[in-house]
Amino acid sequence: MVKVKTSSRSLGRCWLSPRRGPYQSSHHAPERRMQTRSQISLSTHGSSTSHSFFHRLPSEVLDIILGKLTVLELSVFGMTSKDITSYVVDYISSQKWTNKEITQSFHQPAYQDQQATISHYRALGLLFKRCTLLLPTKERLKFIFSRFSQIPCFMLEHCFVQDCLGFACLGGFLQTLIAGWDELECHRVFNFLCDLTNILPKTEAIVHSKPGIYRFQEVEIRLFCRKVLLDPWSNRLECQFWLIELLKPWPMVSQAHLLLILFGPLLPEGTVGFQELVDRALPHAALWDLARALLLLLANWRSKGVIPPPWHVENVARLLVLCGSHLCYTFLVSKALNGRLQEISKLIVYIILVCEKDGYHMNWAVKLVQQVCKVFNSDPEKFLFLQNLENMFAETTRDFFESSVGGNLEDDREIFQTLCILLDSSARFHAKFLHMFLRRPEM
Template sequence: MAKMKKTPRNVGQYSLKHMPQQYKRTRRPLSARTIMTRSMLTLSSNSSTTGFFYRLPMEVIDIILRQLSVLEMSVLGMVSKDLTGYVVDHISSLVWKNKMITQNFHHTNSNEVKSTIQHYRALGLLFKRCTLLLPTKDRLKFIFNNFSQISCFMLEQCLVPNCSGFSSFGVFLQTVIAGWNELECHRVFNFLCDHTNLLQKIATVISRKPGLLSYRELQIRLFCRQVLLDPWLNRPECQFWLIELLKPWPMVSQAHLLLILYGPLLPEGTIGWHDLVDRVVPHGHLWELAKSILLLLARFQVKDWTTDSILPILEELTVIPEPWNMENVARLLVLCGNHLCYTFLANKALNGRLHDISRLIVFIIMVCEKDGYHMNWAVRLVHQIYQVFTTAVEKLYFIQSLEGMFSKITREFFELPVTGEIQERETFQMLCVLLDSSARFHAKFLHMFLKDE
């Protein structure tokens, strides 16, 4: 009887070693990622000349870009040069321009104004980033080609009061050129003047009698202030733009332009040229003008702008359109601070203009009394002017002229023609201020000289 063969333990099974090739298990590949991180996208973009987006149809790319906000698009454009090109092509399309650039600037509430200004700040960031690799001239050309058709951004194109176009344009321009050097900003100024005819429009206004072209004056004021000057919180940048605006003109025209930019503005939207001549204006109406003068004399002085160059402009300011009310001159000098006020008066002292100095000092003392300044400041100012004179005779003449001026101005108040009850009350109040300020000044003055006795 034949012996049965012993069945091996692995009967009906194949060992891995002897398993046929077609039955061997192979490892399945991991599924491809459907989401790529920013770093992976960058690596993918750097690994080829066309980048990750090259594999997508242009229609899909446009769909993606349409879903992005302005800020998101500005970030995407910084990933690679290729993506910058896609973003530039997208924002150059008429559809995108009509949707994102053409805005309504005639709002009825402050929230809408803030929203529009924020939108144009974001647009400034987008255009700054997507033109980063272009030369300055090409950057400006690309930017202005996109915004030059907006009437609210141009001088004398929008007649709607309280339009926020200039403010939006100013925020946009500030965002685009933030961090640019002085040479590049100078090119921006020239480019802007060429596209808006700004210098020609200024020349037309300052060559005419103040107030004759009131609408153009207001347009120049709003454009220069809201587009070039006010958006800058830092004084050096604001100083740069103010000097760029003043530099092309002679001294008399510079004074005229300063008053257009920073002179008192009446409620009806015109510059109060004749208010400075005919009546006393509050210190708030002169504060912006004083700040502009101080800006030109800031510690980061420019070579061509010193105290000596400002004094003639200050002289011209106070006679446009005619000699100002003397209290307005005194108030402007007080607001300009001790250094400029003293220099202005000392310059007159050296030229022998005792009458002018004495009259100004009396009104400066009145301003200190009315506006709440310490009378000690006026006393020290008079003492400084006193030291300018070198001989005892000159010093005596100065004191006599000052004291005589107090009496003369008091008589002038008594002799003012009175045509109504209101004017009579105002004249009496001014006389009381003069007498009170004179008493306070002389008390401080005598105390200064007698305290060491």
């Protein structure tokens, strides 16, 4: 055998050059360009994609390959081509895959298990988002929720387990699915969900009834709206969009009722504490969600009618403090312009009490009273307002004292403690108020 020594350079030339026949001159050789694999595939099989690699695989083998991928890997793999997207859609449409990846237990006590399940549904949202990218919005939603509507824990009045994770998982899924969609598409999503869950007729029955009659339905509507539509969004504008969509179908009084259902205080047994807002003063944590909702709606919604007259006045004052200067000032000024001096004087006394109780700086209350004073045009009107305020301090102090000297011993202690705080807050407020006037140049 004779060995032929060939350099790597000549090997390269032999690989790139066409094979010449015995009578073919090198000077007349046809020129051949390098081709990519896809070009070679097209030249071999034609332009049709029906003979692609995956079509030549048995469906059982293809299912095994797709079954080895995680949900996130599957979502990436489905984006590589239109053909592969159709393979992935067929695969995730099977009952076997649905049972494996979608139908899960939502009654998990362990916190880590709960977070893992919610993360899994966020990944599913990304998978369905990418697989249905070429479909119109209505068709996308039909395809997706034909699978998810079969899960009892995702639907209203189908799961009665307390602390069920179903709504939170659906919220994580929906947030990932529609992230980046425009407002028109989100309107379609809202309308689709309303039709799917029949939530509007159920909400209508609740908001047109006396608070607390449909306790289970109130809590279920609250959980669905909060966990599916509102809480998943960290962006203020997106959360505002969904809240306005929920309130828009109803008149003002029903909107106020629905706001309390969605954001009012929850009792330990899991029901909305409507009566507690009337009967006793609640801590700021019980009113914080409602205050945030009012601030969220401030730019687009009027707050009139949200705070019903029967509320305990300290709860009204605390909610106004939580809502901040602008809403609190607007609320008080609207009453001042209507001549309701006694009502705003009582509110201001309790705002000062709340500032002392909850640790807010008293300068805030002093500036608030100063701003309200500027609403009145003449000095006699300003004096009348301040006189009403001072009379209300005396009246409120007397009421607390009289309540503390008789009745239940435990209640007496709480009332006496509030009386002491009121006296301290009055002293602190008046010291700051007088100091503000002493600092004025004309003094």
